[in-house]
Amino acid sequence: MVKVLHCADVHLDAPFVCGSASKSELRRNELLASFSKMMNYVKMNGIDLVLISGDLFESENVTRDTAALVQREFADNPRCRFVISPGNHDPYTSESVYAKLEFPKNVYIFKDTSVSCFSFEDINVDVYGYAFTSKELSYNPFKNVRPRSNSKINLLCAHGDLNASGSVSCPISVDDIRESGFDYVALGHIHLGHEIPEKANDTFYAYSGCLEGRDFGECGIKGAFYWEFEKDRCELTKAEYKKLRFCKRRYEIEKINVFGAKNMSDILPRVKACIEEKGYNRDTLLRVVLEGDVSPELVISNSAFSMLEDMVFYLEIKNKTRPFLNIESLENDPTIRGAFYEKLKPLLESEDENERALAYASLKYGLSALSGNNVVDY
Ligand SMILES: [Mn+2]
Numbered sequence: 001m002v003k004v005l006h007c008a009d010v011h012l013d014a015p016f017v018c019g020s021a022s023k024s025e026l027r028r029n030e031l032l033a034s035f036s037k038m039m040n041y042v043k044m045n046g047i048d049l050v051l052i053s054g055d056l057f058e059s060e061n062v063t064r065d066t067a068a069l070v071q072r073e074f075a076d077n078p079r080c081r082f083v084i085s086p087g088n089h090d091p092y093t094s095e096s097v098y099a100k101l102e103f104p105k106n107v108y109i110f111k112d113t114s115v116s117c118f119s120f121e122d123i124n125v126d127v128y129g130y131a132f133t134s135k136e137l138s139y140n141p142f143k144n145v146r147p148r149s150n151s152k153i154n155l156l157c158a159h160g161d162l163n164a165s166g167s168v169s170c171p172i173s174v175d176d177i178r179e180s181g182f183d184y185v186a187l188g189h190i191h192l193g194h195e196i197p198e199k200a201n202d203t204f205y206a207y208s209g210c211l212e213g214r215d216f217g218e219c220g221i222k223g224a225f226y227w228e229f230e231k232d233r234c235e236l237t238k239a240e241y242k243k244l245r246f247c248k249r250r251y252e253i254e255k256i257n258v259f260g261a262k263n264m265s266d267i268l269p270r271v272k273a274c275i276e277e278k279g280y281n282r283d284t285l286l287r288v289v290l291e292g293d294v295s296p297e298l299v300i301s302n303s304a305f306s307m308l309e310d311m312v313f314y315l316e317i318k319n320k321t322r323p324f325l326n327i328e329s330l331e332n333d334p335t336i337r338g339a340f341y342e343k344l345k346p347l348l349e350s351e352d353e354n355e356r357a358l359a360y361a362s363l364k365y366g367l368s369a370l371s372g373n374n375v376v377d378y
Helices: 021-044 066-075 172-176 264-279 301-312 327-331 338-349 353-370
Strands: 002-007 050-052 081-084 106-111 115-118 127-131 153-159 184-186 198-200 204-205 224-230 235-245 250-257 284-291 315-318
Touching: 002 021, 002 184, 021 066, 050 127, 050 153, 081 115, 106 284, 153 224, 172 198, 172 204, 184 224, 204 235, 250 264, 250 353, 264 284, 264 301, 301 315, 338 353
Parallel strands: 002 050, 050 081, 081 106, 127 153, 153 184, 184 204, 250 284, 284 315
Antiparallel strands: 002 224, 115 127, 198 204, 224 235
């Protein structure tokens, strides 16, 4: 049985967006710590092979200290083989970290845009791959490439853009994967990553996603795939995986509907309850988007949220509420207008976004009709 770890898009030394300069610097260091945590996992769990599917570094930013740390981590895991496919952010060039630094013997780096193979006889694994040699690679180098021996566990370590024809970051189609004949295609480039690997024909494939989210475009828990493979003659008899968490913190976005809120005390408990229900804590960078129609008198002040700030690592409030015309008068309206509003109120406060939108439209058009107005021109 072969133990494989698949990661990608670590982007060591990349800048973070995180509110303040000091927190951003802290996040940069946390990314390094997450990388070390992953490397410790590799050591403690006797991983045979690590596939790094591109963008390990962010080339423009990589410091000498970071390069030294990576070299040290690789050297500290002499039992494990590390295979690297340079991506669009860390292409293999004569000026790159890959060319300039000397890596330990257990590190295998693809250097060319054409596919080549590292063969590990002792574990019966062939790892195929290629390198970006500049920021762009406008074709898929492994299209029409087939593994040379079906008795080997055939892995492909690839940086590229799945289902994005015309992409300059190595466009890969599912058909390319389906026809490839590899046992596993370990993908890098898309930071979101799969939670569950896909399968096309006999080939498993997945994006591992990045190791730490860097902004609210990269939400969720980040990490790497752990695989156990076994091949008996030409038959893959074991292919089991786990998605492992290595990120120190995570970005999350929560939309909260505060329909009908009249003051901050209608809002703060809702935000607090959301943080508690979702189990967010100091590991979370949270953006709260406030939505819904609220009383025109309501003033949403960011400083009012300071009492919640310590619940998470970073709290950002986006106010997308709209002043509602006359909720209060509707609430006290004894006529059919008030009754109509009362009837719709549960739907206006629904958790379901579509239901809310529909109820809102119903209220608008209903009130308009009751006023004898042209519904369309409301
Ligand atoms: Mn990339």
